[in-house]
Amino acid sequence: MANxxxxxxxxxxxxxxxxxxxxxxxLRNQLDLVGAKLGCGLEQCGACAVIVDGEQVLSCVxxxxxxxxxxxxxxxxxxxxxxxxxLQQAFIEEGAAQCGYCTAGLVVAATALLEKNPKPDDAExxxxxxxxxxxxxxxxxxxxxxxxxxxxxxxxA
Amino acid sequence: MPNSASLNKSPGLDKWVSIAKDGRxxxxxxxxxxxxxxxxxxxxxxxxxxxxxxxxxxxxxxETGVDPDEGITxxxxxxxxxxxxxxxxxATARRHLLSLAADSLGVDVSTLEISDGLIQSRGTNLxxxxxxxAGDQMFGIDVDPDAxxxxxxSYDVIGKPTVTRGLTEIVTGQPHFVQDMKMPGMLHARIVRxxxxxxxxxxxxxxxxxxxxxxxCEVVRDGSFVxxxxxxxxxxxxxxxxxxxxxxxxxSDGLESQDIYERLVINERVSLPVVxxxxxxxxxxxxxSAPGDAAATLKARYxxxxxxxxxxxxxxxxxxxxxxxxxxxSHSQGxxxxxxxxxxxxxxxxxxxxxIHVPGSGCYGHNGADDAAxxxxxxxxxxxxxxxxxxxxxxxEHAWEPYAxxxxxxxxxxxxxxxxxxxxxxDTYSDTYxxxxxxxxxGAGPARLLPMQYREDAVTPLVPQPNMARHSGLHRNLxxxxxxxxxxxxxxxxxxxxxxxSALRTLGAFxxxxxxxxxxxxxxxxxxxxxxxxxxxxxxxxxxxxxxQAAADKIGWNDPVPEGRGRGIAFAQYKNIQAYAAVAVExxxxxxxxxxxxxxxxxxxxxxxxxxxxxxxQYEGGFLQAASWTLYEEVTxxxxxxxxxxWETYPILRFDNIPEIETVMIDRPDERFLGAGEAVSGPTAGxxxxxxxxxxxxxxxxxxxxxxxxxxxxxQ
Numbered sequence: 125m126a127n128x129x130x131x132x133x134x135x136x137x138x139x140x141x142x143x144x145x146x147x148x149x150x151l152r153n154q155l156d157l158v159g160a161k162l163g164c165g166l167e168q169c170g171a172c173a174v175i176v177d178g179e180q181v182l183s184c185v186x187x188x189x190x191x192x193x194x195x196x197x198x199x200x201x202x203x204x205x206x207x208x209x210x211l212q213q214a215f216i217e218e219g220a221a222q223c224g225y226c227t228a229g230l231v232v233a234a235t236a237l238l239e240k241n242p243k244p245d246d247a248e249x250x251x252x253x254x255x256x257x258x259x260x261x262x263x264x265x266x267x268x269x270x271x272x273x274x275x276x277x278x279x280x281a
Numbered sequence: 282m283p284n285s286a287s288l289n290k291s292p293g294l295d296k297w298v299s300i301a302k303d304g305r306x307x308x309x310x311x312x313x314x315x316x317x318x319x320x321x322x323x324x325x326x327x328x329x330x331x332x333x334x335x336x337x338x339x340x341x342x343x344e345t346g347v348d349p350d351e352g353i354t355x356x357x358x359x360x361x362x363x364x365x366x367x368x369x370x371x372a373t374a375r376r377h378l379l380s381l382a383a384d385s386l387g388v389d390v391s392t393l394e395i396s397d398g399l400i401q402s403r404g405t406n407l408x409x410x411x412x413x414x415a416g417d418q419m420f421g422i423d424v425d426p427d428a429x430x431x432x433x434x435s436y437d438v439i440g441k442p443t444v445t446r447g448l449t450e451i452v453t454g455q456p457h458f459v460q461d462m463k464m465p466g467m468l469h470a471r472i473v474r475x476x477x478x479x480x481x482x483x484x485x486x487x488x489x490x491x492x493x494x495x496x497x498c499e500v501v502r503d504g505s506f507v508x509x510x511x512x513x514x515x516x517x518x519x520x521x522x523x524x525x526x527x528x529x530x531x532x533s534d535g536l537e538s539q540d541i542y543e544r545l546v547i548n549e550r551v552s553l554p555v556v557x558x559x560x561x562x563x564x565x566x567x568x569x570s571a572p573g574d575a576a577a578t579l580k581a582r583y584x585x586x587x588x589x590x591x592x593x594x595x596x597x598x599x600x601x602x603x604x605x606x607x608x609x610x611s612h613s614q615g616x617x618x619x620x621x622x623x624x625x626x627x628x629x630x631x632x633x634x635x636x637i638h639v640p641g642s643g644c645y646g647h648n649g650a651d652d653a654a655x656x657x658x659x660x661x662x663x664x665x666x667x668x669x670x671x672x673x674x675x676x677x678e679h680a681w682e683p684y685a686x687x688x689x690x691x692x693x694x695x696x697x698x699x700x701x702x703x704x705x706x707x708d709t710y711s712d713t714y715x716x717x718x719x720x721x722x723x724g725a726g727p728a729r730l731l732p733m734q735y736r737e738d739a740v741t742p743l744v745p746q747p748n749m750a751r752h753s754g755l756h757r758n759l760x761x762x763x764x765x766x767x768x769x770x771x772x773x774x775x776x777x778x779x780x781x782x783s784a785l786r787t788l789g790a791f792x793x794x795x796x797x798x799x800x801x802x803x804x805x806x807x808x809x810x811x812x813x814x815x816x817x818x819x820x821x822x823x824x825x826x827x828x829x830q831a832a833a834d835k836i837g838w839n840d841p842v843p844e845g846r847g848r849g850i851a852f853a854q855y856k857n858i859q860a861y862a863a864v865a866v867e868x869x870x871x872x873x874x875x876x877x878x879x880x881x882x883x884x885x886x887x888x889x890x891x892x893x894x895x896x897x898x899q900y901e902g903g904f905l906q907a908a909s910w911t912l913y914e915e916v917t918x919x920x921x922x923x924x925x926x927x928w929e930t931y932p933i934l935r936f937d938n939i940p941e942i943e944t945v946m947i948d949r950p951d952e953r954f955l956g957a958g959e960a961v962s963g964p965t966a967g968x969x970x971x972x973x974x975x976x977x978x979x980x981x982x983x984x985x986x987x988x989x990x991x992x993x994x995x996x997q
Contacts (some may be wrong), residue, residue: 141513142513142515142516144515145513145515146515149513149514149515152461152514153469153513153514156463157454158454158455158456158460158461159453159454159455160454161458161460161593161594162460162594162595162672163593163594163595163642163675164595164675164927164928165518165674165675166675166927166928168675168927168928168929169593169675169928171593171594198454199452199453199454200453200454200455202453203453208449208452208453212452212453215448215452216444216445216448216449216452217444219444219445219448219894219895219898220452221316221445221448221451221452222316222317222318222643222898222902223315223316223592223593223594223640223641223642223643223644224316224447224448224451224452224457224458224640225458225592225593225594225641225642225643226593227451227452228451228452228454231452249936250936250937250939251937253936254935254936254937256936257593257928257933257935258593259590259591259592259593259642259643259645259906259933260316260643260902260906261901261902261903261904261905261906261909261934262898262902263905263934263936263939264901264905264939264941264942265898265901266936267936267939
């Protein structure tokens with residue numbers, strides 16, 4: 125066991141854990157941030173995505189200790205004062221989920237994309253979501269939700 | 282309303298509707314939300330018929346012993362069963378509350394008006410709220426199935442756009458799923474699965490097991506059922522892997538490598554003729570020779586591999602054994618049947634068992650949810666007093682869920698000189714779709730629960746019997762809606778196929794409609810009649826014709842097809858009595874032999890529409906899932922076991938092949954609800970096959986339509 129420091133959603137946390145523990149288990153079980161989902165544990169489906177220093181990162185394999193000193197943002201950290209972000213609001217309005225298990229990962233991936241590139245074209249959006257799987261077939265609504273924010277001109281994704 | 286199984290089982294109004302002191306209305310249902318937005322639709326119905334603001338309606342999670350038993354959430358029946366029951370219950374409650382208000386206010390009921398649960402007498406200042414009238418009292422009356430309901434033209438709520446219930450929580454990452462549950466003192470559990478179906482545990486490595494228990498984890502073993510439970514989830518993950526690596530298994534001969542398509546037609550089978558969608562206990566007649574006036578007679582075989590549900594979140598369940606009671610939190614689609622099955626399997630009285638539905642990852646049928654619930658129950662019983670959260674791994678889900686059976690469809694048909702079908706024969710071959718949990722005569726029910734097959738005490742083997750219900754199991758949508766003369770339809774339930782199977786969205790309908798709709802195009806092509814015209818010529822039902830025409834119009838059927846592309850269309854009515862769906866697809870096959878979908882038009886008729894966005898999402902999502910099955914998916918196996926063990930070995934549709942989809946829903950406010958969740962799947966496969974034919978001249982008859990399959994067809 126070791127003590128590691130993680131900065132998540134702007135807050136520092138001291139966590140006592142096996143340093144090999146993948147980040148997702150720390151987020152979900154020790155920090156009570158269950159937005160990132162365990163989907164495969166193989167970095168194959170995208171359900172566990174979080175933002176680390178502005179980049180989308182899958183959290184189900186890499187050890188939590190690798191993320192010391194980084195800024196980690198989870199889907200819970202995207203809302204401000206309980207108000208969903210513009211992108212989250214667009215997901216809600218487009219009904220861009222069915223069962224919703226993959227949704228947080230998609231919101232995170234699209235947020236990371238729009239922060240770097242507020243006006244992506246269709247191909248760039250699809251490329252950014254390529255490693256994310258959705259089984260219910262909500263893909264088109266996800267694309268529409270992202271497009272709604274892109275067209276809205278808001279870079280406050 | 283028509284006779285209601287839901288209300289027959291739970292006639293009391295208090296089972297369905299309760300009014301809290303703060304005025305919130307709680308609706309109870311046995312149908313669970315699996316992403317199909319049933320809770321949104323039910324809340325709209327309740328708000329409309331009760332005249333209560335939508336924001337004050339809650340939908341209870343389904344719990345055995347508390348909420349109505351409405352069987353399984355399956356077969357696209359939720360709107361027809363729960364939707365009608367909640368509508369009748371809400372209308373009964375409204376009428377009853379009005380009558381209570383008239384007595385309480387001393388006025389005639391005809392003077393009363395309701396606004397958001399506040400009842401006022403016109404022209405007076407007399408008023409009373411629902412919660413004041415309800416007080417601490419129960420309704421104490423039965424639901425009147427014929428209680429007057431609102432005229433659709435006077436709707437305030439139904440028909441207006443609404444936000445999906447639960448979506449805000451999902452999108453902002455709040456706890457929602459059974460996987461997110463947390464209880465004080467909870468242990469995280471994982472199963473140590475055998476290498477394959479037939480493997481049995483010889484021994485665990487004692488030293489490895491001791492190191493695991495010394496670290497504070499529990500090891501549970503019962504025969505070949507092995508689990509670990511630890512305070513920390515990742516410790517459980519590592520312990521289960523360590524135990525597996527060090528354990529010794531008797532692998533027997535492994536799974537038999539075989540050509541499933543050959544086995545489908547040569548294995549022992551039960552064959553039954555199907556008439557009007559219903560299997561008959563009669564001898565099967567041979568295919569008659571072509572009628573004398575036949576201008577052309579065609580034969581073709583179509584095939585579909587094993588498919589998996591492939592939920593993105595592996596199945597999970599929580600369980601707690603306290604005293605002689607056991608509580609299980611599960612994303613099962615049928616908490617009552619699971620309770621009955623667990624009761625039989627564990628020898629526990631149903632009264633001691635409680636199963637509470639908590640959402641899981643999308644299921645689309647009988648995935649690992651029920652088995653995970655049994656896993657969790659067995660672990661909880663072995664570690665009483667400790668809440669257990671059991672999660673399957675990705676590999677567990679891929680390799681152990683009950684798949685949709687592989688299938689083969691043999692078709693023969695004749696058309697006359699006018700292009701009329703004058704003889705039609707279809708034999709469908711498949712394993713069972715009916716292995717959901719339930720007790721069985723003779724005690725074979727526990728064989729339906731995966732963990733029971735690996736315990737020390739052997740379970741009674743279960744030989745699946747043919748489902749004899751109308752349009753059920755493998756013969757769902759075997760009977761086409763088209764007016765074909767001299768139909769010969771045969772259901773063949775095939776024995777001794779290698780993989781575990783059960784219900785996947787649409788059951789046999791996906792493959793049956795794929796075969797029918799491909800073959801119809803082959804016939805139309807043979808007699809050189811436009812495929813839309815050919816279908817319209819064989820349909821009598823105007824609603825069916827309207828749907829087919831709507832899809833054709835939306836895609837621009839008669840417009841020139843862009844260079845290099847192909848267009849295809851297909852149609853079905855689910856079970857010939859539920860929602861209608863037509864699918865038109867425009868696609869290309871690129872130089873890598875990949876199918877790239879460009880434009881899709883979906884048209885549907887699901888009767889009266891309550892939640893347009895919800896129904897549309899079911900059509901769109903149903904299309905994309907079925908397109909994924911059609912283009913990419915196939916469960917593979919060899920002697921070592923299932924070889925589709927992750928998303929690389931079982932690829933599915935991704936964002937790079939999502940077409941533009943336009944959906945036209947024909948609203949029928951005066952018609953009954955028709956379940957919409959599965960209507961589009963079969964037509965999707967047919968439309969894609971037909972579009973590939975137009976684009977390339979290749980007629981693909983075995984799914985999936987991968988680049989390899991397309992190249993192989995081109996070589997022939």
